[in-house]
Amino acid sequence: MPDAMIENSTARAAAHDPYERRTPRPPWRKIAIRLLRLVVGALIGAGVGFGVHHVISPNYGTRYIAVPLPAIPSLPSLRAIPKEPIETKVGEQVVYSNPGSRGEVAFTVTKITLDGKCTEQFASGPENGHYIFVDLTVETSPDIGPGYGTELFNPLNFSLMGPDGVTQTGNALMSNQTSGCLSRGRALPVVLGAGQKYQGTVVLDARTTSGALTLAPLGGGLRNADSWKWRLGETT
Structure with a gap:
C-alpha cells in the first residue's frame, strides 16, 4: 500500500477514535x-x-x-382589617349572624344600670369600683347553630373604653364578684337554644361608669363579624 494511502487511513482512524485525547480546556x-x-x-x-x-x-x-x-415588587398585604363597632342606642334592636354558621340572634339592650346593686345575700362589692348591669332581651331563630351564647353574651366579649382612652377588656370586667351578684333567674343564660326568647342581665365589674361599652363576638376574634358600641354617658 502506498505511503500516502497509509497516512490518509491513519488520519481518518484518528478522527473517529473515541479514546483519542481531547485538547485540554484552557x-x-x-x-x-x-x-x-x-x-x-x-x-x-x-x-x-x-x-x-x-x-x-x-x-x-x-x-x-x-x-x-x-x-x-412585593404584593400588598391581604390581612383583614377589623370592622369598627356600630354605634347603637339603648332600646335599638340589632341582629347578629355568626359568619359560617346558620341562623340569627336578634337582641336589644333595654337598659344599662350604672353602679348597680347586687341582690344575692352573700354578694360583695365590686373589685374594680363599679357594677354595670346590662339588661337584654334576646330572640333566636329556629336554625341557629351551637355556641351562640359563648360567642356573643359572655362577659369576656365586652370591653369598656373610659374617657381617658384606656380600655378595660373582658378579662378585667369579669371578676369573682360578678358571678354571685344576681340570682340565676335574673342572669342571662350562657347557652342559647334555637327558636327561644330570653330576658336577662350581664354583670360587669368596671373601673368607670362613663365612656363606650363595646360588645364583640369572641372578643373581636371574628374579623368579618359586626360589633356594637353604646355610649354610657348617654344611656344612664
Missing part, C-alpha cells in the same frame, strides 16, 4: 466559571432575580448563563 475557563458563580451568589443574596439564557459557543457548544432580571 485554565482561564475554570477561573471564569468560579468568578461567575461568586458574582451570581452575591447578586442572589442581594435579592436580584435571574433568568437563564443559552449561548452557542464555537469552541464548547451550547452553554447556559444566568442573566439578572428586574426585581418584582
Whole structure:
C-alpha cells in the first residue's frame, strides 16, 4: 500500500477514535466559571432575580448563563382589617349572624344600670369600683347553630373604653364578684337554644361608669363579624 494511502487511513482512524485525547480546556475557563458563580451568589443574596439564557459557543457548544432580571415588587398585604363597632342606642334592636354558621340572634339592650346593686345575700362589692348591669332581651331563630351564647353574651366579649382612652377588656370586667351578684333567674343564660326568647342581665365589674361599652363576638376574634358600641354617658 502506498505511503500516502497509509497516512490518509491513519488520519481518518484518528478522527473517529473515541479514546483519542481531547485538547485540554484552557485554565482561564475554570477561573471564569468560579468568578461567575461568586458574582451570581452575591447578586442572589442581594435579592436580584435571574433568568437563564443559552449561548452557542464555537469552541464548547451550547452553554447556559444566568442573566439578572428586574426585581418584582412585593404584593400588598391581604390581612383583614377589623370592622369598627356600630354605634347603637339603648332600646335599638340589632341582629347578629355568626359568619359560617346558620341562623340569627336578634337582641336589644333595654337598659344599662350604672353602679348597680347586687341582690344575692352573700354578694360583695365590686373589685374594680363599679357594677354595670346590662339588661337584654334576646330572640333566636329556629336554625341557629351551637355556641351562640359563648360567642356573643359572655362577659369576656365586652370591653369598656373610659374617657381617658384606656380600655378595660373582658378579662378585667369579669371578676369573682360578678358571678354571685344576681340570682340565676335574673342572669342571662350562657347557652342559647334555637327558636327561644330570653330576658336577662350581664354583670360587669368596671373601673368607670362613663365612656363606650363595646360588645364583640369572641372578643373581636371574628374579623368579618359586626360589633356594637353604646355610649354610657348617654344611656344612664
